[in-house]
Amino acid sequence: MLAVISRTRPATTVLTCGTFDLYHHGHVRLLQRLSEPGDELIVGCSTDQFNDIKGKRCVMPFFQRREILEACRCVSRVIPEETWEQKRSDIVNYNLSIFAMGDDWAGHFDDLRDLTRVIYLPRTKDVSTTELKERIQQRANTA
Structure with missing residues (x-):
């Protein structure tokens, strides 16, 4: 007779948020690392309207950025x-164990510690969306 092994620990769910414009290997590596401490990784992808409020100008619209994130193996769900x-209501509604961001946001979300564990992971060196956009603009200006 086979014994059924029951899960003794609750599922660990991680949330991260961001724009994820011009998806690159830095995004891939960050999402992979963010998924490691959990059983599920939820990604909050900034809508076009929210990016307008933040003053961010995206190359790709929300529905395309969302589709790319949904295709990632390590991403369980995109919201x-x-x-x-x-973020506060997402932590409660999704019963999140960890809220995680890149370390360029260190300290910005510490107020969420009353609801969940907050961690900041190092970004991938030598790559950023801002730098990619600048290089694209420089090439366009020299062409």
């Missing part, structure tokens, strides 16, 4: 990120 305040 629209529409406001800064939404």
